[in-house]
Amino acid sequence: MPITEHAGAKLWQRRTTGRQFAIWFGWLLGVALFLYCWKQISDVTTWYFFWDAPRIAGDIGGRMVPPRWSYIDKLWVPLWDTLNIATLGTALAIVMAVPVAFMAARNTTPSATLIRPIALLIIVSSRSINSLIWALLLVSIIGPGILAGTIAIGLRSIGFIAKLLYEAIEEIDKNQVEAISATGASRWQGMAYGIMPQIAPAFAGITVFRWDINIRESTVLGLVGAGGIGLQLQSSLNVLAWPQVTLILITILIAVLFSEWVSAKVRHAII
Amino acid sequence: MLRLEKLVKQYKTGDKALKGVDLEVPRGQVLALIGPSGAGKSTLIRCINRLVEPSSGRIELNGEDVTRLGAGGLRQARRRMGMIFQEYALVERLTVMENVLSGQLGYVGFWRSYFRRFPQAAVEEAFRLLQRVGLEQFADKRADQLSGGQRQRVGIARALIQGPDLLLVDEPTASLDPKTSRQIMRLICELCAERQLAAIINIHDVALAQMFVQRIVGLRQGEVVYDGTPDRMTPEVLTEIYGEEDWAATRDKGAGDGHAAQAVAEGDAMAAM
Amino acid sequence: MSDTGFDAQDLARRWRPPPLIASARLRWLLGLGAAIYFALAIGTLEVNWLRIYEGLDRGWAFVIAFTDPDFSTRWIDIRDGLIESLVMTVTSTVIGIAISIPIAFGAARNIAPLPVYLLCRAIIAVSRSLQEIIIAIFFVAIFGFGPLAGVLTLSFATIGFLSKLLAEDIEDIDKGQAEAVRATGARWLQLMNYGIQPQVMPRLIGLSLYRLDINFRESAVVGLVGAGGIGATLNTAFDRYEFDTAAAILISIIGIVMIAEYSSGLIRARVQ
Numbered sequence: 072m073p074i075t076e077h078a079g080a081k082l083w084q085r086r087t088t089g090r091q092f093a094i095w096f097g098w099l100l101g102v103a104l105f106l107y108c109w110k111q112i113s114d115v116t117t118w119y120f121f122w123d124a125p126r127i128a129g130d131i132g133g134r135m136v137p138p139r140w141s142y143i144d145k146l147w148v149p150l151w152d153t154l155n156i157a158t159l160g161t162a163l164a165i166v167m168a169v170p171v172a173f174m175a176a177r178n179t180t181p182s183a184t185l186i187r188p189i190a191l192l193i194i195v196s197s198r199s200i201n202s203l204i205w206a207l208l209l210v211s212i213i214g215p216g217i218l219a220g221t222i223a224i225g226l227r228s229i230g231f232i233a234k235l236l237y238e239a240i241e242e243i244d245k246n247q248v249e250a251i252s253a254t255g256a257s258r259w260q261g262m263a264y265g266i267m268p269q270i271a272p273a274f275a276g277i278t279v280f281r282w283d284i285n286i287r288e289s290t291v292l293g294l295v296g297a298g299g300i301g302l303q304l305q306s307s308l309n310v311l312a313w314p315q316v317t318l319i320l321i322t323i324l325i326a327v328l329f330s331e332w333v334s335a336k337v338r339h340a341i342i
Numbered sequence: 343m344l345r346l347e348k349l350v351k352q353y354k355t356g357d358k359a360l361k362g363v364d365l366e367v368p369r370g371q372v373l374a375l376i377g378p379s380g381a382g383k384s385t386l387i388r389c390i391n392r393l394v395e396p397s398s399g400r401i402e403l404n405g406e407d408v409t410r411l412g413a414g415g416l417r418q419a420r421r422r423m424g425m426i427f428q429e430y431a432l433v434e435r436l437t438v439m440e441n442v443l444s445g446q447l448g449y450v451g452f453w454r455s456y457f458r459r460f461p462q463a464a465v466e467e468a469f470r471l472l473q474r475v476g477l478e479q480f481a482d483k484r485a486d487q488l489s490g491g492q493r494q495r496v497g498i499a500r501a502l503i504q505g506p507d508l509l510l511v512d513e514p515t516a517s518l519d520p521k522t523s524r525q526i527m528r529l530i531c532e533l534c535a536e537r538q539l540a541a542i543i544n545i546h547d548v549a550l551a552q553m554f555v556q557r558i559v560g561l562r563q564g565e566v567v568y569d570g571t572p573d574r575m576t577p578e579v580l581t582e583i584y585g586e587e588d589w590a591a592t593r594d595k596g597a598g599d600g601h602a603a604q605a606v607a608e609g610d611a612m613a614a615m
Numbered sequence: 616m617s618d619t620g621f622d623a624q625d626l627a628r629r630w631r632p633p634p635l636i637a638s639a640r641l642r643w644l645l646g647l648g649a650a651i652y653f654a655l656a657i658g659t660l661e662v663n664w665l666r667i668y669e670g671l672d673r674g675w676a677f678v679i680a681f682t683d684p685d686f687s688t689r690w691i692d693i694r695d696g697l698i699e700s701l702v703m704t705v706t707s708t709v710i711g712i713a714i715s716i717p718i719a720f721g722a723a724r725n726i727a728p729l730p731v732y733l734l735c736r737a738i739i740a741v742s743r744s745l746q747e748i749i750i751a752i753f754f755v756a757i758f759g760f761g762p763l764a765g766v767l768t769l770s771f772a773t774i775g776f777l778s779k780l781l782a783e784d785i786e787d788i789d790k791g792q793a794e795a796v797r798a799t800g801a802r803w804l805q806l807m808n809y810g811i812q813p814q815v816m817p818r819l820i821g822l823s824l825y826r827l828d829i830n831f832r833e834s835a836v837v838g839l840v841g842a843g844g845i846g847a848t849l850n851t852a853f854d855r856y857e858f859d860t861a862a863a864i865l866i867s868i869i870g871i872v873m874i875a876e877y878s879s880g881l882i883r884a885r886v887q
Contacts, residue, residue, distance in 0.1 A: 073439075074481060083439055083465045083481070085458040105709045108702040112762050115843075120759035128757045155656040162653075199872040200865060201836045203748060204849065208861070211853045212677060213670035218660050291748045295839065308752065320749070327744050391798055420800035431795035435813040444809050448800025455805050497795075504799055 131313065138321060139314035146303060146322055152217050153299035153326065156292065157285035160224025165278060168229045172236035178248075179240055179266065190233070197230030202288045206297035220297035224285050231281055239273035240266065275341050283334035290323045300326075343369045343540055344390070344508055349399035351385050351564075359385040361564040362399070369507070370538040372531055374551035374572075377561035378584050383544040386561065387510045390542070391423045392416060404507065421448035424501030426530070428513035430493040434486040438477060438496050441485050442468045445503035464503065471499040475529065491522035498530060502537070509534065509541035516546060523547070527554045548575065677858040684866050685859035689848065693864055696845035697871075699762055700834040703844055707766045707834075708827045711773025716819075718774060719781035726785065726811070735778070742775030751837040762843030769830045769837070776829070777822055784818045785811060817886050824879035828872060835868055 073084045086094070120127075173179045175190035206223035213219055248265035256264060293301020300319060307315040344367040351360040359382040367373055375383050388394040390401055392408060401408040408419050424445070432441045446464045447455055454460065460468075472478045475495040480488065485496060494514060501509055511530060515523035527543075531554045534541050545551050551558055552572040560568030560583035568579050577589035636642045686693065721727045721735035747768055754764040793810035801809065838846020845864060852861040 080462065080466065081469050082462070083443075083460075083468070085437075085440070104705060108705045111699075111702045112706055112766055116761055116763040117759055121763065124757045131753075131756060152659060155659055158652075159656055159660075195873055195876070196869050199832060199869040201832055203836050203839060204846075204865075207839070207850065207853050208677070211856065212674045214663060214666040216661060216663065218662055218667075221660065287746060291746050294748060304749075323746075323749075324744055393794055393798060417800040417802060420798060423798070425795065425798040427791055427795055429791050431789075431791035433792045433796065433809055433813050434789075435816070436809070440809075444796060444801070445799050447796065447802075447805045447809065452802065452804045452808070455801075456808055500795070500799070510798075 134311075134313040135317040137314065138317035139312075140318065142315045142318050143322070146300060146319065149293070149298075149300040149303050150322065150326065153286070153289045153301075156217055156220040156224055156289040156297075156299050157282060157330075160221045160289065161228060161278065161282045161285050163221065163225030164228030164232055164281070167225070168232035168236065171229060171233040172240060173262075175233060175237040176240035178243070178245070179262070190237075194230045194233050194237075197226055197228075198234065199230075200227065202227035202285075203292065203295055206292045207295045210296045215296035215298070217298035220289060220292040220299055223292060223297055224289055227288070228281050228285060231284075232277055235277045236270065236274060239270045239277075243269040272341050276338050279334045279337045279341075283330045286330035287327050290326060343367060343404060345400070345402040346390070347400040347402070349386070349389060349401065350397045351382070351389055351394065352397045359564055360389065360396070363561075363564070363566055365559065365566065365569075367508070367540045367542065369540055370534070371557060372534050372541045372543065372555045373557045373559060374555040375542055375544045375559050375561060376546070376548055376551055376583065379546075380563075381561040382564040383561055384512055387425075387512050387542060387544050390508075390510055391420050391425060417448055421504050422506055423508045423510055424504045424506035426494070426497050426501050426509060426511040426514050428516045430490070430497045430517075432485040432493055432496055432500075434484070436485060437481070438472070438483050438485060438488070439468060439481040441496050442472060442499045442503055445500040448504065467503055468499070471502055474533070475499050490518050491526065494518065494522075494526050495529070498526075498533065502533060506539065509539055509543075511541055511543040511545075513544055513546065515550065523550060524553075531555070548580070673856065673858070676856075677862065680858035680862040681866070683859060684863035685857075686863045689852070689857075689860050692848045692851075693845070693860070693867065696838070696848040696864070697867055700831060700838075700844040700846075701871075703762050703765050703769065703834045704827060704831040707769030708773060708823065708830050710766070711770040711826065711830070712777060712823050714770065715774050715777035715781065718778040719785060720807070722778055722782035723785035725788075725790075726807075735782075739775050739779050739782075742771055743779065747772045747833050748836060748840060751840050751842040755841050760841045760843075765834060765837040765842035765844055768842055769833055772833065773826055773830065777826055780822050781815065781819060784815050788814045817883075820886050821879075821883045824875075824882060828875045828879065831875065832868070832872060 073087050075082045075084075084091070171190050171193055174181065174186050175194060177183065177187070180187045180190070202223050205226045206220055209219035209223050209226075213222075243266060247269060248261060251261050251265035289299050289301075291301045291304070293299045293303065294305050296302070296305075300323060304316065304319045304323075307313075307319060344365075346363055346365040349360055349363040349365075350358070352358045363382075363386060375386065377383050385394055389396040390408070392401075396409060399409070403419060403422060406419065408416070411419055433444065436444070440458065443458070443460050443464060446460055449464070450460060469478065469481070472481060475498055477492060477495055477499070480492065485493060488496065509530070514526055514530060518526060527550055530541065530543065533539070543551070543555065552575060555572065558568065558570065558572050558575060559566055560579065562583050567582050568575075580589045581587070634642060636645065718735045718738055721731045722739055724732055727735065750771055751764060751768040754767050758764045758767065788811060792814065793806060796806050796810035834844040835846045835849065838844040838848070839850050841847070845868070849861060849864050852858075852864065
């Protein structure tokens with residue numbers, strides 16, 4: 072205990088001496104780890120470029136303005152593609168994520184020993200891998216294009232939607248499900264009347280939230296050839312057409328802000 | 343010792359919570375502030391230590407005008423005023439001892455308080471206070487593990503370790519059951535007597551107030567409408583403070599000692615109105 | 616229904632669940648709009664069936680590769696890439712947290728004055744609205760190839776995430792506790808240390824661990840544009856159609872993320 076008696080006086084410390092030492096030691100380890108990692112980074116860095124950075128940044132910045140506004144004509148189609156990639160990808164993900172979520176939730180899984188771990192593995196695999204890497208993989212398999220982007224977004228979103236959804240399913244009020252079962256309802260009826268109404272708002276919220284994120288992510292899928300406005304970004308960067316890059320970035324920013332606004336509105340309406 | 347002169351608080355919305363309150367509290371006097379919800383009791387108490395900035399008027403503590411103090415001076419003045427809260431307002435993730443010692447924050451520098459190196463005298467005082475409020479063995483418990491009554495005792499110890507001249511007590515019993523409420527009120531009043539502290543106790547429960555204090559001030563819509571001893575609290579006075587109600591019925595029950603708990607409960611019901 | 620004993624008038628009544636959208640016209644319009652949109656959107660997919668048919672073999676090869684990943688052929692590359700990713704993760708998370716905490720305090724309306732609040736919110740908005748990969752492209756252009764550009768990218772992205780969520784938590788604190796500390800005559804820093812910090816600490820630890828996890832995943836991506844980490848190795852593997860090596864890398868990433876999630880769950884349960 073942190074309270075000790077010493078020469079008749081009661082002393083108080085926040086922690087016992089041993090615990091205090093453990094904490095200091097933990098900090099020491101943490102700092103050492105950080106310094107070691109920093110050393111690793113520093114060793115492979117050409118510091119000359121770092122100190123030269125402000126000049127280069129200024130140089131690039133100077134080339135980026137003014138944006139080439141006329142280029143906007145060539146952005147409408149890619150923008151439309153971007154929207155489609157995000158929306159269709161989200162739809163694809165929902166179709167696959169809902170069954171996975173029901174298999175992963177403790178209270179609805181058909182088998183906790185066999186199916187639940189598989190569902191959880193699907194979720195963690197999907198979540199661990201960024202949509203750009205999924206896109207890289209799919210471009211390599213089915214060739215560049217919007218389809219690869221859509222599937223990539225879909226695969227990445229399964230884990231996200233399924234994870235949040237199964238957590239929502241696990242948090243439902245059991246009494247309502249019991250009450251439905253008590254009427255003699257079948258397993259599927261129990262889901263439709265006992266579980267679905269409870270998770271519907273969460274489900275809608277998660278979907279819209281993920282759609283918003285997907286708009287963001289689909290703007291850059293083009294960098295690896297998976298369609299959308301990122302293709303234009305990539306080709307403009309390749310030829311160092313900085314004024315075009317500026318315009319594309321502005322367009323992406325507006326698209327992102329727009330999707331965030333839509334998603335916030337819809338989620339607000341649901342709740 | 344404490345003198346309020348024409349204290350006004352007007353919120354940005356234009357609502358006047360206090361409309362020129364004059365009040366004088368001598369050293370060692372325990373005073374109960376009663377009144378309906380929204381009368382400005384909480385605002386008055388918070389104006390005195392400027393947790394809420396008063397709009398105009400004077401607050402004199404030991405002859406010093408609190409309203410004119412800068413940040414540093416205000417901190418010094420706050421040390422002289424201990425505050426006890428309705429929902430205890432303990433820092434829940436700190437231990438009881440840390441909570442009590444946080445009453446010393448006005449006296450120690452930042453780094454000392456950051457590393458919890460409080461002066462030994464303060465630690466000894468903290469132990470004495472914990473013993474006095476009956477929580478000695480709880481020093482290393484986290485505040486969120488305590489019951490309501492125990493938390494309020496910690497809150498009292500925190501206020502007292504400041505070495506205050508004045509206690510500002512905001513609804514100390516509103517979250518407690520009738521028995522604990524009485525124990526807490528008794529403790530506060532005993533401690534005030536022991537240490538010659540003045541106190542302003544903001545309280546809903548008229549019966550409880552009458553039981554323990556020497557002076558009652560009634561506040562209605564930001565104005566003092568009653569100021570006197572507890573035994574002069576007639577049904578007419580209560581009507582003046584709270585509005586029309588069959589006060590005689592409550593008072594009669596409250597008079598019989600055996601029904602005291604019931605009277606406390608009814609006081610609570612009254613407060614809800 | 617007929618045997619439940621309702622009278623004739625009740626029998627004639629029909630019941631349907633009330634629709635989600637009250638106006639029938641709006642309901643139809645929305646449904647039709649959605650149908651048209653999906654038809655158009657699916658039309659733009661331009662599916663090249665021949666290419667997909669060719670791809671099926673490769674797809675199958677990739678699935679097979681997952682059951683038999685090849686760690687050995689490019690072991691040196693994989694090991695160095697993963698270590699670099701981990702090093703970048705640690706560095707960028709630490710730097711990111713160190714910058715995020717003051718910004719979070721500045722972005723909490725209940726403790727920061729308005730000008731500071733607006734400035735901090737603006738920083739957060741910029742950091743959140745730019746994709747990591749775009750920032751990485753610029754940082755590589757400015758600071759040169761290598762992990763430093765990646766570290767800076769991830770640190771910058773951490774600010775938008777951590778500051779925003781932490782600031783929201785600070786805005787949600789129990790005001791009573793902070794008020795009580797203020798009433799003791801505490802100075803501003805003491806108020807932060809006693810009134811705010813204990814309340815937001817569990818959240819800060821949880822968010823930091825979560826961000827550590829995210830930064831690791833993102834460190835695999837910034838490598839695609841030359842900002843260091845495992846991404847470059849992965850990119851090469853895909854370019855050469857070395858699916859067994861790619862599978863090995865992906866499995867390593869998934870494994871590390873699983874370990875990170877599991878241990879962060881343990882830590883979070885302890886600091887409640």
